[in-house]
Amino acid sequence: MLANEQVIDGRCERCGSEVGKRNLSQWFFRITDYADRLLDDMATLESWPERVLTMQRNWIGRSHGAEVVFRVDGADVEVPVFTTRPDTLFGATFFVLAPEHPLIDDLVRGTPQEAAVREYVRRTEGETEAERLAEDRPKSGVATGRTVVNPVNGESIPVWVSDYVLMGYGTGAIMAVPAHDERDHAFATTFGLQIRPVVVPADGDVDVSAAAYTAHGADDRMVNSGRFDGRPADEALPEIIAWLEETGRGKPTTAYRLRDWLVSRQRYWGAPIPVVECPTCGLVPVPESDLPVVLPDVRDYAPKGRSPLAAAEEWRRVPCPTCGGEALRETDTMDTFVDSSWYFIRYVDADRDDVPWVREHVDGWLPVDQYIGGVEHAILHLLYARFFTKVLHDAGLIGFTEPFANLFTQGMIYRDGAKMSKSKGNVVAPDDYVRRYGADTLRLFTLFMGPPDQDKSWTDGGIAGCHRFLERLWRLVADVAAVTDGPARPTIAEPGPLPEALEVLRKTHWAVAKVSDDIERRLMFNTAIAACMELLNTVERARPTLADDPTGRDVLRFATGTLVALVQPFAPHLAEEAWEHLGGTRLWTETWPVAEERFLVADTYECVVQVNGKVRDRVTLDRSLSRDDVLAAARDLPKVRAHLDGRTVVKEIVVPDKLVNLVVR
RNA sequence: GCCGGAGUGGUGGAACUGGUAGACGCGCCGGACUCAAAAUCCGGUAGGGGAGACCCUGUGCGGGUUCGAUUCCCGCCUCCGGCACCA
Numbered sequence: 181m182l183a184n185e186q187v188i189d190g191r192c193e194r195c196g197s198e199v200g201k202r203n204l205s206q207w208f209f210r211i212t213d214y215a216d217r218l219l220d221d222m223a224t225l226e227s228w229p230e231r232v233l234t235m236q237r238n239w240i241g242r243s244h245g246a247e248v249v250f251r252v253d254g255a256d257v258e259v260p261v262f263t264t265r266p267d268t269l270f271g272a273t274f275f276v277l278a279p280e281h282p283l284i285d286d287l288v289r290g291t292p293q294e295a296a297v298r299e300y301v302r303r304t305e306g307e308t309e310a311e312r313l314a315e316d317r318p319k320s321g322v323a324t325g326r327t328v329v330n331p332v333n334g335e336s337i338p339v340w341v342s343d344y345v346l347m348g349y350g351t352g353a354i355m356a357v358p359a360h361d362e363r364d365h366a367f368a369t370t371f372g373l374q375i376r377p378v379v380v381p382a383d384g385d386v387d388v389s390a391a392a393y394t395a396h397g398a399d400d401r402m403v404n405s406g407r408f409d410g411r412p413a414d415e416a417l418p419e420i421i422a423w424l425e426e427t428g429r430g431k432p433t434t435a436y437r438l439r440d441w442l443v444s445r446q447r448y449w450g451a452p453i454p455v456v457e458c459p460t461c462g463l464v465p466v467p468e469s470d471l472p473v474v475l476p477d478v479r480d481y482a483p484k485g486r487s488p489l490a491a492a493e494e495w496r497r498v499p500c501p502t503c504g505g506e507a508l509r510e511t512d513t514m515d516t517f518v519d520s521s522w523y524f525i526r527y528v529d530a531d532r533d534d535v536p537w538v539r540e541h542v543d544g545w546l547p548v549d550q551y552i553g554g555v556e557h558a559i560l561h562l563l564y565a566r567f568f569t570k571v572l573h574d575a576g577l578i579g580f581t582e583p584f585a586n587l588f589t590q591g592m593i594y595r596d597g598a599k600m601s602k603s604k605g606n607v608v609a610p611d612d613y614v615r616r617y618g619a620d621t622l623r624l625f626t627l628f629m630g631p632p633d634q635d636k637s638w639t640d641g642g643i644a645g646c647h648r649f650l651e652r653l654w655r656l657v658a659d660v661a662a663v664t665d666g667p668a669r670p671t672i673a674e675p676g677p678l679p680e681a682l683e684v685l686r687k688t689h690w691a692v693a694k695v696s697d698d699i700e701r702r703l704m705f706n707t708a709i710a711a712c713m714e715l716l717n718t719v720e721r722a723r724p725t726l727a728d729d730p731t732g733r734d735v736l737r738f739a740t741g742t743l744v745a746l747v748q749p750f751a752p753h754l755a756e757e758a759w760e761h762l763g764g765t766r767l768w769t770e771t772w773p774v775a776e777e778r779f780l781v782a783d784t785y786e787c788v789v790q791v792n793g794k795v796r797d798r799v800t801l802d803r804s805l806s807r808d809d810v811l812a813a814a815r816d817l818p819k820v821r822a823h824l825d826g827r828t829v830v831k832e833i834v835v836p837d838k839l840v841n842l843v844v845r
Numbered sequence: 846g847c848c849g850g851a852g853u854g855g856u857g858g859a860a861c862u863g864g865u866a867g868a869c870g871c872g873c874c875g876g877a878c879u880c881a882a883a884a885u886c887c888g889g890u891a892g893g894g895g896a897g898a899c900c901c902u903g904u905g906c907g908g909g910u911u912c913g914a915u916u917c918c919c920g921c922c923u924c925c926g927g928c929a930c931c932a
Binding site for chain 1: 850857858872885911931
């Protein structure tokens with residue numbers, strides 16, 4: 181019913197009910213075939229957040245090592261194991277099979293241990309996932325009474341069965357090296373098995389009776405390892421792998437933590453898996469001309485351990501696409517993550533009903549330039565979508581191999597530790613705040629709280645401040661509309677005589693540049709909103725003066741109209757109303773304001789003057805001054821002079837239009 | 846345990862490319878308006894010293910590079926997130 185990724189602490193990530201085990205034949209996507217490409221292509225995802233890439237990397241969990249074949253004593257059976265530490269092969273003192281290992285039956289049949297082993301296997305099968313993964317769980321296991329031969333030294337070592345070995349990773353069997361693996365060490369200690377060190381640090385022996393020696397010192401040497409004795413461990417490792425390969429007892433291998441993607445769901449809502457089961461032909465895919473398979477109408481949608489579709493008898497019965505005989509449809513439906521893995525491709529051609537999409541259209545629009553989603557999708561949706569894209573590319577259906585060129589992950593909002601999300605019933609109920617302050621205030625505040633990629637804790641405090649800002653903006657608009665007229669945002673050719681007019685013009689153009697950049701490039705809505713607040717403060721301060729002058733009134737209108745336009749993305753309702761109040765019609769059809777270069781740069785700047793790196797004074801200087809003039813002006817400042825008195829200037833640093841630093845001794 | 850991310854005032858956060866630390870907001874303090882309160886407006890608000898002009902200290906801790914470090918490098922601490930019996 182669920183994929184590995186959808187089980188959190190042994191519970192369903194959606195509904196929280198306990199996950200149980202049942203044997204079912206189900207459908208998988210072979211995502212493991214793409215493990216290497218999913219990993220390696222991450223190098224091309226330069227702008228993806230590091231944490232997402234890391235999570236995917238961990239999830240795929242590629243590790244290089246070797247497969248080593250052990251032969252069962254007294255039987256013509258070979259059991260391969262996977263190890264990342266072939267250099268510790270000589271230290272293998274026992275061997276462990278996962279309880280689900282298919283070989284167990286044959287190994288114990290008719291032996292005195294058969295009953296005990298079967299009992300143990302039965303017990304572990306009954307355990308829930310949560311029980312089996314519980315932390316600090318004491319090791320359990322049972323001896324089979326059988327032995328296998330260690331290929332490197334011919335030694336016979338006992339075979340045990342234990343649930344600390346997972347059937348789903350590697351080969352479901354391990355060579356146990358208690359001297360150099362913590363888990364094997366714990367097991368050996370529990371059952372009194374031999375612990376033999378084979379890799380030791382250069383400075384002498386290490387006590388492996390208390391704990392495993394798992395470090396990889398650069399000077400580690402081999403001991404108890406036959407002809408490798410005394411060799412540096414890091415040199416011996418590749419030699420042992422080469423030797424295993426030459427003698428046919430092993431080979432280099434790569435193992436992955438990633439499992440195949442279980443897509444079968446025994447639910448109604450989901451795309452039916454388009455397969456027909458025919459008594460004569462077996463499993464037959466539904467021909468393309470009959471796709472898509474559409475869900476039947478059913479009375480009862482509730483899952484009851486088998487798919488609700490199984491009850492739709494008429495829908496199930498179809499002629500076999502191959503032989504035409506009586507056959508039955510597959511009744512599993514697909515995981516809904518399957519749909520979200522390619523919806524963005526379908527969006528490009530959403531109104532077609534003959535084909536899902538036309539390649540030329542899709543290649544023209546995709547990959548998605550900027551994808552935005554929550555971090556919670558880091559390893560589910562985003563990994564699946566990448567996988568689908570590669571599969572569709574390999575099938576020649578699209579021309580690109582990664583779906584999302586740039587990824588931005590927004591943080592989550594928490595209150596009292598619970599996340600604010602659709603699926604968790606919105607702990608911070610927006611409705612209350614919408615009722616109290618309106619949707620504009622809520623939206624503005626949500627964006628003002630901080631950078632959108634960070635998690636946030638909701639606090640009621642600040643929202644009133646955002647509401648106050650919008651009220652002040654509204655009052656400004658009303659005041660300006662009352663004392664001026666003309667277009668909502670007039671064109672300003674010259675600032676006129678008032679210094680306030682120039683200041684307001686500069687601030688307005690500064691805000692346009694800042695807000696545009698914050699929205700488009702930086703995705704920092706909090707600082708964009710702060711810039712709007714600054715502009716409001718400046719305009720409000722200058723308002724009485726500007727209102728008394730004809731050009732000033734134009735500037736006032738211009739600044740106010742611009743401010744309204746800049747606020748529009750964050751508070752659209754109020755902005756539209758305000759725009760109309762200023763005499764405009766539809767703000768959302770206007771073009772975005774553009775900052776004028778001539779108002780962005782002033783003739784003067786405030787030069788910071790440091791002595792030995794410490795700020796001692798500031799002075800307003802003309803931009804046109806030469807380096808020498810700047811230095812002279814700086815040195816002439818009384819406060820600076822006091823710090824230079826009786827000392828020698830050994831270095832003068834001038835950062836143009838910014839600061840001067842005088843280094844004295 | 847492994848892997849990521851982050852530590853800045855009372856508080857959310859800002860400082861984008863190594864160049865004025867604390868923008869903007871909240872809170873708090875003082876003032877104006879008011880019979881009073883609310884709302885609104887004005888001023889103040891990193892810490893310490895000083896009557897004051899000013900001075901010193903300060904971006905988790907300890908070092909380093911640099912004329913100059915919240916920003917770069919090395920070593921630690923703490924918190925958050927992901928994975929976790931993965932051989």
